[in-house]
Amino acid sequence: MAITVAVPKETAAGEKRVALVPDVVSRLVKSGVRVNVEKGAGEAAYYTDEAYRSAGAEIAEYRSKLFSTADILLSVQPPLPDEMEWMKEGAIVIGFMNPGRNIDGARKMKEKKLSAFALELVPRITRAQSMDALSSQSTIGGYKAALLAADYLPRLLPMLTTAAGTIRPAKVLVLGAGVAGLMAIATSRRLGAMVEAYDVRRAAGEQVRSLGAKFLELQIDAEAAGGYARELTPEEKVKEQAMVNDAVSQADAVITTANIPGRKAPKLVTKDMVEKMKPGSVIIDLAAETGGNCELTRAGETIVYNGITIAGPVNLPGQIPFHASQMYAKNLQSFLELLIDRKGDLVGSFDDEILKGSAFVQGGEIRHQQTRELAEGKK
Numbered sequence: 001m002a003i004t005v006a007v008p009k010e011t012a013a014g015e016k017r018v019a020l021v022p023d024v025v026s027r028l029v030k031s032g033v034r035v036n037v038e039k040g041a042g043e044a045a046y047y048t049d050e051a052y053r054s055a056g057a058e059i060a061e062y063r064s065k066l067f068s069t070a071d072i073l074l075s076v077q078p079p080l081p082d083e084m085e086w087m088k089e090g091a092i093v094i095g096f097m098n099p100g101r102n103i104d105g106a107r108k109m110k111e112k113k114l115s116a117f118a119l120e121l122v123p124r125i126t127r128a129q130s131m132d133a134l135s136s137q138s139t140i141g142g143y144k145a146a147l148l149a150a151d152y153l154p155r156l157l158p159m160l161t162t163a164a165g166t167i168r169p170a171k172v173l174v175l176g177a178g179v180a181g182l183m184a185i186a187t188s189r190r191l192g193a194m195v196e197a198y199d200v201r202r203a204a205g206e207q208v209r210s211l212g213a214k215f216l217e218l219q220i221d222a223e224a225a226g227g228y229a230r231e232l233t234p235e236e237k238v239k240e241q242a243m244v245n246d247a248v249s250q251a252d253a254v255i256t257t258a259n260i261p262g263r264k265a266p267k268l269v270t271k272d273m274v275e276k277m278k279p280g281s282v283i284i285d286l287a288a289e290t291g292g293n294c295e296l297t298r299a300g301e302t303i304v305y306n307g308i309t310i311a312g313p314v315n316l317p318g319q320i321p322f323h324a325s326q327m328y329a330k331n332l333q334s335f336l337e338l339l340i341d342r343k344g345d346l347v348g349s350f351d352d353e354i355l356k357g358s359a360f361v362q363g364g365e366i367r368h369q370q371t372r373e374l375a376e377g378k379k
């Protein structure tokens, strides 16, 4: 019998995305899979129940029934422990799992013997690029960060030569030139700003320059495993502070995106630096959810300090839900190819390197080490 893939309506505050979009539903249905979508699941992202129905999905009225019939549950945010109570033993959950923070969820998954795959843990290997939801969603976050900066600034971004005089281009500084940072650079450039960027990974320099921005060199290279950054040594941090200090004081807008996996975000912009900025300047701190790159950032809030606007947005991809959902659904479609065979049945084993790497809970065991230790420590 065909397996059933279920898509619930997201319930977290401000979460407008949906795990599957109609286009991906129709591909799954064609491959022999049954797809159930909760009534109204795509509404906030502008995908109607009618569009899902036309794509071959069944619309489920009752959330508990949707969960209980799922062989594979696809979500954006991790499902709540109470809701997983409805699920069949051995069912599969795929989505963002908040590894290290979702302790009660992991315990419930273990208890129900669910298999959960965390998209945050997908190994960053070439074969997994099409499943890399961190990248797809960071791309959207970086774009929106540049728009927010432009919106908060009391000045124009592009250079203009008009009968009413000449306007100088705004200076945008991007700290952290990973996926989100590069998109923030590209978007700021398209809006006409002069852009400078800094990253501790030297490899980022070439990408920054290829987007027409200036790369600030620190003569260090802190690239670690998987293409991610490592934490800097105390001496390196002193050098970094001096360079960032100068750059921040000259910028009209600072967009920060620096992160180190599994750790708090590095503090790059101190209160002192903010005090040296020009009034009317703006900081958009994309690392707000992991502690912030600026000392004054408050997650989920926009504050004004000494005439400087400091925004700490959370879940920016959720603010562009149509395309964020489209890209996320494509990531899931690729991931599902590892789990579903050509006949539309589940594959027998989870031996694939990507499945092993992204296993959050499996076979009655919490596989993510940090989560497991926290879950056991809390007992």
Ligand SMILES: NC(=O)c1ccc[n+]([C@@H]2O[C@H](COP(=O)([O-])OP(=O)(O)OC[C@H]3O[C@@H](n4cnc5c(N)ncnc54)[C@H](O)[C@@H]3O)[C@@H](O)[C@H]2O)c1
Residues within 6 Å of the ligand: 123, 124, 125, 126, 128, 129, 132, 134, 135, 138, 175, 176, 177, 178, 179, 180, 181, 198, 199, 200, 201, 204, 226, 227, 228, 229, 230, 232, 257, 258, 259, 260, 261, 266, 268
């Ligand atoms: N499949 C793949 O091969 C694949 C997929 C995605 C990303 N990557 C690589 O991983 C890189 C980072 O990915 P990400 O954007 O998700 O990373 P991330 O969100 O963990 O971090 C964002 C950026 O912050 C930078 N950073 C950390 N500490 C810093 C500091 N003190 N000062 C300045 N910058 C600092 C990091 O180097 C990174 O570029 C990408 O740019 C890419 O090279 C590879």
